[in-house]
Amino acid sequence: MSFTPLHQHDDDSDREPTDREAFTPGIEPQATWCPGCGDFGVLKALKGAMGDLGYTPEEVLLVTGIGCSGKLSSYFESYGFHSIHGRSLPVARAAKLANPGLEVVAAGGDGDGYGIGGNHFIHTARENHDMTYIVFNNEIFGLTKGQTSPTSPMGHKSKTQPHGSAKAPIRPLSLSLVGGASYVARTAAVNPNQAQEILKEAIQHDGFAHVDFLTQCPTWNKDAKQYVPYVDVQQSDDYEFDHHDRREASEMMHDVEDALHEGEVLTGRFYHDPDRPSYQQEKREHGDVPEDPLAERYHDDDAEWERSYDLMDAHK
């Protein structure tokens, strides 16, 4: 056996914290994030969350898309898959199905996740795959040098929208909830403590955990609302709602998204359904996935492999 079965560590609860610096790569990656970029905040929070939860880099598969956000896998030490624009989710969910012992995190930007990858976003949420999905939301296309994105506010002017965008911004939280995600939160790079706590919850959650991560873009989106002081709705008495209740969460998200358009940044955990079975559990109950992780079977010399000849009777 040359493959340590990861699923034996599937229970997170009894882990001891590990050194978060283990998630810092030994190689110096090419610097592609600008000074002051919010993406550093995501990286820091993710390292902290993984360390606090006691993971080792070998157990984590980080799948990223394209853009500044996609470079996260270059700065984070783990098994990494730097895929293509908008496609991190289908790659990630198959890896999780193939080896449920892996702790799978997918990450992308607002163009990547809510634009080109929108279809995958809805369907991954709908199926409630057990993974964490971090969307770096800076309301701009950064790496292509400042075009309007799906989350840019109406009227946003850019080189490709010189007269101002006539499109209302997408509502990622509401979309995620309607899609079927069982954990939906928003946090911001300017609040590292909250970000780390939310990522920890998201990683521990058994189902599709979507974290809309507000990340300031100091180069292309200087007036982004992420600079506005944020409010943590869980810590404020002004925002009473039951985050286990879909309808209340939905209403709250609606308000939060309206507020963002007006410049008020509300963050926190907006929806959490710990009872909805993950896709893998559902499939298992339907007899649709193997009891033991499929990936490990290829390393088991005693595994029995059925043959097509066994199926040939129907053709004779």
Added chain:
Amino acid sequence: MMTGEIVWRIAGGSGDGIDSTSQNFAKALMRSGLHVFTHRHYPSRIRGGHTYVEVRADDQPVRARGDGFNFLLALGDSFARNPKEHAYYGNEQAKPLAENLDDLRDGGVVVYDEGLLDASAIEDFEARAEEHDWHVYPMDLRGMARDQGREVMRNTAGVGVTCALLSYPLEPIEKLMEDRMSGDVLQANLEILEYAAEQADELEHTHDLRMPEGEHDAEQALVSGSNGIAYGAIDEGCRFVAGYPMTPWTEVFTLLSQHLPDMGGIAEQVEDEIAAAALALGASHAGVKSLSGSSGGGFALMSEPLGLAEMTETPLVLVEATRAGPSTGMPTKTEQGDLEHVLYTSQGDSCRVVFAPGNQREAYEQTRLAFELAYDFHLPAIVVYDQKLSGELRNVDAEFFDREPSPDLGKTLTEEELAEAAHYATGTFERFQHDPPEGDGVAPRSIPGQADGRYLASGNEHHPTGHISEDPDNRVAQMDRRMRKLEAIRERLDERESNQERHGAVDATVGVMTYGSNQGTVHEAIDRLVDDGHSVASLSVSDLMPFPEADVREFLDSVETCLVVEMNASGQFRGLVQRELGAYGDILHSLLKYNGEPFEPHEIVEAVEGLGSGDPATASTRYVPAGSD
């Protein structure tokens, strides 16, 4: 020309059970010792419209659809007379009879359902029947079925009549029905079968066609090209399939979806084809042998994950079941127009394996080979075939499939080997080292979760650790290493028995070259030409990338002139040959067919006979002489 063969065509409307009836009939013939081959024609609609299936049966092996047919069972299109107001169904009542007469051979038999079809609606039917010596038996099949059971069972009545008219025993059909049905349905079908046979026996038989008799040496299985691909994947340890339905790829997808979960595998129907190929890639990266696929339009979407597999050096096996294009084209009609699409789609230089199996056995073998190479060399391998081969059923010795499975993941490192492997600084594994020891360009991989194996698989150009790099020297080293894999694959393939099958005269002066599913048709044509004294041989090519340069060059050097047979309008395969070999433009002639129908052997025979004597094209083919564009 034809000896004792029967080519039985059953015609009707889609949804009338033409497909299942013909499959059962073919299987019964196979079980009783005959060699069978089916050819299917159907429209892109759910119910109604002109559809037929031919079952060719002989005591000798059959490799193709043959030329025309000699027994027509015209059942009528029950959906042509749909009474719903405002629904346009057209006046297609006579089609199952009228549309099928052109290819009916002289001396052939016609049975038509006079309960549904009115032969007098076809203007010159009687005159044509007389001219061609057709023997026509109008039978009220619908009436018989209605009286004995249910109207839909008129297919069974038609089979009963067929058996009686061809002096073929009912037992094999009955046995098959007993395997498939039970209770009242079985009883009614058995009664209809016998009743219809009795009715036909009472008629005066004016024809002299008889079902041939044969005997197999071994147990047979009736399989399609799609079956071959699916079973090849299963035996090569594929336990993960992701797809989106599209004709005709759906056949592979359905079969795997039905079997894999029961075999401890996973099947995923997903939101689109980009996701499907990306899932296959993700599962493969995580250490599971996986497959995805599509047909032309869906495969176009897979262009992105395909290139990603090349750059991240992740094994990926894709199936492309082509049909007539461009765009949606003709969804249920065959074509080989996606060749260049399969070879070159996705940005950058192509670094992939492409096989085009020529028959059911090759579909199985080359799917296994595609997996072997994809996992040994960490690149995408594509099995391209077409609508023709996807649905053609043919008998194959069942024991052909009785082989050991191979769940080998290819070039991976154990945790012990990883502990000793090259790492950078704090422990990143140098997965993409420039000069892996074996010299075949393959840098062995780790599987996520393995200790000491972590690396970044990036779709951007990268350093040995996987980290993004635009350093020019590294770029060239990585590019050269990836391209070197193709040379190593070519060497490995050249050491094996060739996938390029030569057939015909030993010292032929005329060559016929083709690829993929035309193989059997070309072989039949070559046999006829050789029998007629022609000095002709064929080469059927199945390796498309890396291209089998030595095999093809040897063949082309051995002949004076060569006809390249393919099903598309622009001669893509001839173009590939010339691109790869950089010569032979003066001896390569093209025979093209792109009307949605596969070649018939006589079209190739006539083209070869006409070479050098002007334009040898038949009405449904096109000839492009050597030296032209």
